[in-house]
Amino acid sequence: MSMASNRWHVGLVGYGEVGRILAEDLRKQDLKVSAYDIKLGGDQAGPLRDHAASFGVALASSHADLAAQSDLIVSAVTASQAVPVAAACAPAVKKGAWFLDFNSASPGAKRRAAALIDDAGGRYVEGAVMTSVPPYRIKVPLLLGGGGARGLAPPRVELGFNAKVASDELGVASAVKMCRSVMIKGLEAMVIEGFTTARAYGVEDAVLASLAETFPGIDWEKQGAYFFQRVIEHGRRRSEEVREVAETVREIGLTPWSAQGTAERQSWVADLADDGLFGSKGTKEFARSPDWRAEADRILARLKPKD
Numbered sequence: 001m002s003m004a005s006n007r008w009h010v011g012l013v014g015y016g017e018v019g020r021i022l023a024e025d026l027r028k029q030d031l032k033v034s035a036y037d038i039k040l041g042g043d044q045a046g047p048l049r050d051h052a053a054s055f056g057v058a059l060a061s062s063h064a065d066l067a068a069q070s071d072l073i074v075s076a077v078t079a080s081q082a083v084p085v086a087a088a089c090a091p092a093v094k095k096g097a098w099f100l101d102f103n104s105a106s107p108g109a110k111r112r113a114a115a116l117i118d119d120a121g122g123r124y125v126e127g128a129v130m131t132s133v134p135p136y137r138i139k140v141p142l143l144l145g146g147g148g149a150r151g152l153a154p155p156r157v158e159l160g161f162n163a164k165v166a167s168d169e170l171g172v173a174s175a176v177k178m179c180r181s182v183m184i185k186g187l188e189a190m191v192i193e194g195f196t197t198a199r200a201y202g203v204e205d206a207v208l209a210s211l212a213e214t215f216p217g218i219d220w221e222k223q224g225a226y227f228f229q230r231v232i233e234h235g236r237r238r239s240e241e242v243r244e245v246a247e248t249v250r251e252i253g254l255t256p257w258s259a260q261g262t263a264e265r266q267s268w269v270a271d272l273a274d275d276g277l278f279g280s281k282g283t284k285e286f287a288r289s290p291d292w293r294a295e296a297d298r299i300l301a302r303l304k305p306k307d
Helices: 017-027 045-055 063-069 079-092 107-119 133-139 149-158 172-201 204-214 220-251 257-274 292-303
Strands: 009-013 032-036 072-075 098-101 123-129 141-145 162-167
Touching (some): 009 063, 017 032, 017 133, 032 063, 063 079, 079 107, 079 220, 098 149, 107 123, 107 172, 107 220, 123 149, 123 172, 133 162, 149 162, 162 172, 172 204, 172 220, 172 257, 220 292
Parallel strands (some): 072 098, 098 123
């Protein structure tokens, strides 16, 4: 597209936490922004519609409706939906329009999505978000990959993104993200499992003191509380991401024992959250305890056999 990036119509597929943050920051630049989310057709539509109305975001009626009007499509959905979203947008994508895949999907999934968009006349670019979005918002570190990455990088910077090209080869940026997630998401799962077990045995202070000696640069109290909060609030999405991490490992012929276990632990916490163990979503109580012990105690209370 030859038009200046500040005149682009940006379409957001996925209006969850990441989509809403991007919408807010893009609208601050007076850019035209549209969004579509499958939740718009369900019981959770109210808050999404209210947010869109507050920030002047137009809501599309379908993937195709969004694709037909967008110069830049940003796909930010759950990991398992990365390829289906590309398939849903492809038939209506504008010729030469950019499709930026923000999703935490395996390199293989990114290649499948790219084929769908590129064959339809769009320009697919993989994006690997390298840390949690909320603290950085639109400035979150972002790696771009694929044949179109260098063409999209300059306007992305103009739009306020902190983007740099990782590789012209599709899949490299995602591989960096996925391999990092083996460690980061795995550490989250290990902290929840290890800290909760230590709490049950009454040895948490000794365990944290030992960790501090081995890793003196980490505040384990603070880090533990943060990991508990993130997994309780976003465990469902994170478990899907780690299943893609496991697929990334599997694609090279290695059995993803660690990633599979991480996905199960994250999903298990998400099940507890959905069951109301940690309070109601949207309240200060939910995933907001400054002390991880309070959350561990709730888990332990649930595990005790009932008389």
